[in-house]
Amino acid sequence: MTQTNTRKHVVLYADDDPDDLMLVKEAFTRYSDNVEVVTATDGEQAISFLAGLDHFDPAPCLIILDINMPRLDGKEALKRIRSLQRFQEIPVVLFTTSSYTVDREFARQHKAGFITKPLDVRQIESIADQFVQHCTDEIKKSLGKQQSQ
């Protein structure tokens, strides 16, 4: 798991594919003044990170979960996150190669967004913005200010 001490907004991203982890981290570089991407390589690690936060630690502004991961997959991780009172309303996005309606519906039922992993540069260019659209209005406003500076 990667993390540095910071007062930035935290985006927690769990994916077992190191190339996709790198891709998303790169996509968020445009928000790097305000956002740190913390990575985990499976759902268990992501849950451990959340469980390790005390009440004075800010919760992530967004959690991104791949679906197919070892140990604990993204759908199970999402269910566990929603079962924790502090994270019942936290923005979560399932980020996956799947385009199945059943997975999309699962995300909707658990109050999560659903974004299919991009296939080329046209889709990648907008991916960080698509993620940010799932954050709270307060976070979007704060990140929007950075973008306009």
Next chain:
Amino acid sequence: MKMFDFSLLAMEDQLDLLYKEGVFVGKIRKNNLFRVLYQYNSFYVEITYRKYRYSVQAMRCFESTEHLDPYLAKMDIEFLINC
């Protein structure tokens, strides 16, 4: 859509169709070359990237399952065996 019709489309249109309706099968990496495989209708499409998910070097379509071996070799089927 049949494979022949798909192969006549522009690359961007092919990618858009795979993005919306393709079924991801697997990914292989050899040196700095990435290949991902999608199933679309009754055929497969393999995308070779110059830069992963950014820059497509080539795409090829096929129906034969013999080209699936490198992808199948990477699949974890332990959970199926343990069912």
